[in-house]
Each structure stands twice: as C-alpha cells, then as structure tokens.
Amino acid sequence: MDFSDLRDGAHSLYPHAMTLDEVRGILSAQVLCCSDMLSIGIKFACGCDLMSDVLAFTQPGALLLTGLTNNQVVRTAEVLDLTAIVFCRDKQPDAETISLAEELKIPLLSSPHPLYESCGLLFKNGLNGCGGLRK
Amino acid sequence: MSQPDHLVSTGDSGTELHYTFKVEGGDFGSAGSVSTGIKKILQQIGVKPETVRKTAIATYEAEINVVIHASQGEILLTANRSAIQIVVRDKGPGIPDVDLAMQPGYSTASEAVREMGFGAGMGLPNMQRCADTLNITSKVGEGTIVEMIFTNE
Numbered sequence: 001m002d003f004s005d006l007r008d009g010a011h012s013l014y015p016h017a018m019t020l021d022e023v024r025g026i027l028s029a030q031v032l033c034c035s036d037m038l039s040i041g042i043k044f045a046c047g048c049d050l051m052s053d054v055l056a057f058t059q060p061g062a063l064l065l066t067g068l069t070n071n072q073v074v075r076t077a078e079v080l081d082l083t084a085i086v087f088c089r090d091k092q093p094d095a096e097t098i099s100l101a102e103e104l105k106i107p108l109l110s111s112p113h114p115l116y117e118s119c120g121l122l123f124k125n126g127l128n129g130c131g132g133l134r135k
Numbered sequence: 136m137s138q139p140d141h142l143v144s145t146g147d148s149g150t151e152l153h154y155t156f157k158v159e160g161g162d163f164g165s166a167g168s169v170s171t172g173i174k175k176i177l178q179q180i181g182v183k184p185e186t187v188r189k190t191a192i193a194t195y196e197a198e199i200n201v202v203i204h205a206s207q208g209e210i211l212l213t214a215n216r217s218a219i220q221i222v223v224r225d226k227g228p229g230i231p232d233v234d235l236a237m238q239p240g241y242s243t244a245s246e247a248v249r250e251m252g253f254g255a256g257m258g259l260p261n262m263q264r265c266a267d268t269l270n271i272t273s274k275v276g277e278g279t280i281v282e283m284i285f286t287n288e
Contacts, residue, residue, distance in 0.1 A: 051253055055195065056257065068251070070163075071163070072167060075170075078167070079167065079170060079191045
C-alpha cells in the first residue's frame with residue numbers, strides 16, 4: 001500500500017484508509033483512466049450530485065462518488081484537490097471528460113452499483129465520510 | 136505559470152501581480168479553467184493552501200455564473216503578500232434583487248445547468264462563505280460586478 005500522501009501520524013486519524021485499488025475491488029468498478037494510480041490512498045469519501053455542495057462541504061483528498069458525468073465534475077475535483085471520482089450505475093463520461101481527467105491525473109472509475117449502494121459498500125468496509133472532519 | 140499583465144511594487148506588501156482572464160458565456164467546455172489557472176498561480180507564488188482553496192472555490196462559482204448567465208465576462212486577479220482580490224465583471228442580464236439572489240436555494244438557472252450539478256442557488260452563498268469580503272453591484276440589462284477579497288494572513 002502506498003499512503004505516502006498521508007502526513008505523519010495520520011494513520012491514527014484515518015484507520016480505515018484504503019487504496020483506490022481496494023475501492024475498485026469493493027465496487028467491482030471499471031477503471032476509465034489513470035490506471036497507474038490505483039495505489040494512492042483514499043482517506044474519506046463523499047457521495048453527491050450537486051457540485052455546489054461538493055464545493056462547500058468536501059475536504060481535500062476525498063474520493064467523490066457521483067451520478068453526474070460532465071466535465072464540471074472533473075473541474076470540481078481539480079479545484080478541490082479530490083483524489084479520484086467514481087461514477088455510479090455504470091455511467092460513462094464522454095471522451096473529452098476522460099481526456100481532461102487523464103491530463104489532470106484524476107483517476108476515473110465506473111461502478112455498476114447506484115450511488116447509495118456504492119457509498120454504502122465503501123462505508124461498510126470502513127471508509128469514512130467527510131462530515132466528521134469539517135472545521 | 137502564465138505571465139501577469141503587469142507587476143506593481145507596493146512597498147510593505149512587496150510586489151503585486153495583476154492578471155486578466157476572459158470568460159465566454161455559454162462555454163461549458165472551458166468553464167472552470169480560469170479558476171484552476173488562478174489556483175495554480177496562487178500555489179506557485181506561495182499563498183497559504185487554505186487561502187488558495189477558498190479563492191479557487193469562490194472564483195469557480197463566480198466563473199460558472201458568468202458561463203451560465205452572461206454573454207461574456209472577465210476575471211481580474213490581484214495578488215500581493217497579504218491578500219488576494221478577485222473581480223469578476225460580466226455583460227449579462229444583471230441581478231434585479233441582490234439580497235434575494237444571496238439567499239441559499241434561490242436560482243434562475245435553467246434545467247440544463249441544474250443537470251450539470253450547478254444552479255441550485257448555492258453559488259453566491261458559497262462565495263460569501265469563502266471570501267473575507269464580498270461586494271456585488273449589478274445593473275439589470277447591463278451586467279454584474281463581483282468583488283472578493285481573501286486575506287492571506
């Protein structure tokens with residue numbers, strides 16, 4: 001596992017952090033781009049279709065699960081330094097959006113599960129949400 | 136890093152950087168690219184990460200508003216050691232009632248914009264949450280000017 005992006009001592013704060021590859025496995029997800037980045041650590045996640053809410057309430061480093069597939073989801077991830085994006089219910093972004101994510105090095109995954117189930121599967125496996133971290 | 140329009144020496148605050156960026160109304164393909172460019176500039180000149188984050192979020196919301204509502208606009212960035220100023224000017228329909236527009240949940244955006252994850256009436260409240268100072272002046276039928284200050288101390 002590569003948790004090099006976690007600061008010293010952060011493991012005690014994020015005891016259930018997992019790699020993006022573990023996320024992929026739990027969700028039976030397809031990797032759409034940046035397949036060389038599956039070893040990055042995921043500390044927490046949020047599930048949301050409203051980008052303004054993501055901008056208001058998500059912490060840097062979070063994994064975003066969403067049902068939207070347009071390029072503004074990738075832009076939002078770039079603005080917030082989100083780690084990766086999971087599109088739910090087998091949704092696929094267009095080639096332009098995938099290309100933008102590839103350029104920005106933001107891994108994109110597609111999960112066959114709906115948003116609620118995708119979030120639930122990750123939460124059940126110990127991945128926390130961002131809510132408790134809000135200042 | 137893109138080149139600033141000009142640099143001004145401001146004494147105690149050191150050098151001040153000035154940038155101007157164009158924003159095209161309706162161009163959802165490029166929407167957000169100015170804000171992420173500004174984020175990179177602020178990171179490269181050593182602005183504190185929390186200030187960079189707040190500036191990037193508020194500028195992105197403002198840029199999206201220009202793309203949604205206006206025919207064209209520009210974003211002016213002024214940065215010195217102690218503060219960041221963002222001014223967003225657009226040619227557009229203007230805001231008839233700024234106080235009403237500031238209320239969370241109030242929006243005049245189209246269904247197409249809502250399907251992109253915006254237009255839920257959270258943009259201006261998000262800008263207010265992030266900026267240390269937010270001023271909006273608007274003329275119906277002409278356009279809107281949003282001025283935001285982010286302190287870096």
